[in-house]
Amino acid sequence: MTDPAAAATQANPKRVRTRHFQTAKETGIKIVGLTSYDQLTAGIFDESGIDFLLVGDSAGNNVYGYDTTLPVTIDDLIPLTRAVAGAVTRAFVVADLPFGSYETGPDEALHTAFRFMKETGAHAVKLEGGVRSAEQIRRIVDAGIPLMAHIGYTPQSEHGLGGHVIQGRGEQLEQLLADAHAVEEAGAFAVVLEMVPADAAAKVTEALRIPTIGVGAGPHVDGQLLVWTDWAGFTKGRIPKFVKQYADLRSTLAGAVKAYRADVEDGSYPTEAHSYHE
Numbered sequence: 100m101t102d103p104a105a106a107a108t109q110a111n112p113k114r115v116r117t118r119h120f121q122t123a124k125e126t127g128i129k130i131v132g133l134t135s136y137d138q139l140t141a142g143i144f145d146e147s148g149i150d151f152l153l154v155g156d157s158a159g160n161n162v163y164g165y166d167t168t169l170p171v172t173i174d175d176l177i178p179l180t181r182a183v184a185g186a187v188t189r190a191f192v193v194a195d196l197p198f199g200s201y202e203t204g205p206d207e208a209l210h211t212a213f214r215f216m217k218e219t220g221a222h223a224v225k226l227e228g229g230v231r232s233a234e235q236i237r238r239i240v241d242a243g244i245p246l247m248a249h250i251g252y253t254p255q256s257e258h259g260l261g262g263h264v265i266q267g268r269g270e271q272l273e274q275l276l277a278d279a280h281a282v283e284e285a286g287a288f289a290v291v292l293e294m295v296p297a298d299a300a301a302k303v304t305e306a307l308r309i310p311t312i313g314v315g316a317g318p319h320v321d322g323q324l325l326v327w328t329d330w331a332g333f334t335k336g337r338i339p340k341f342v343k344q345y346a347d348l349r350s351t352l353a354g355a356v357k358a359y360r361a362d363v364e365d366g367s368y369p370t371e372a373h374s375y376h377e
Contacts, residue, residue, distance in 0.1 A: 130322025229278020
């Protein structure tokens, strides 16, 4: 018989570790992740029980104003990761390795991973690619650094993939499975499946011992990850099909700004209550 106290601890640990990802897969507990790029949101997400926070290279679109993630550098992400890691007490913080910081080989990948672990306080790193990145993954893991893999649609390869194209359909399923097995065998503790058909993601999830984290991969995975500005309603323009918006913070913030501007312009702010006196 399962000990209720032990089960509760596994479902809601004081500090999430890699072992909790594995336990979640084995017990059917869903893993919940969000991106974060700053201290304020990281603290809120942590207090709200989010299991892991990814300081993603999606900061290129959401912080730095780039059209893609490709221009993002290590030096762009290190201060953001440091801010997020310093704000949490429970959540597991994963740092993205940006484009151009690991592709040339295991030595470069390990050097980049060392920088993130030493300079940010992150608990793990993430990189893109399956079979093609297996040696980099193995080198990083052998050095004692936890690594989350990322296969399916890999944004850093968007030009090579022909744009935002769903991966793993039809004959591509064989390659998706090969990539999944490659990252597991190389030592990744979890793998992100992005923009993959739900049935294909289900097959990968069933085939692997490590947990799968879906980003537009349907419900039959071990956990979910979303870019927080998408689900919170900050993002302007096209929203991916897989995103459910849980708030409309863009409209809320715009309304507050307009109210503030009106109060300043008509003299109703500041009032006596907002003023200092001798």
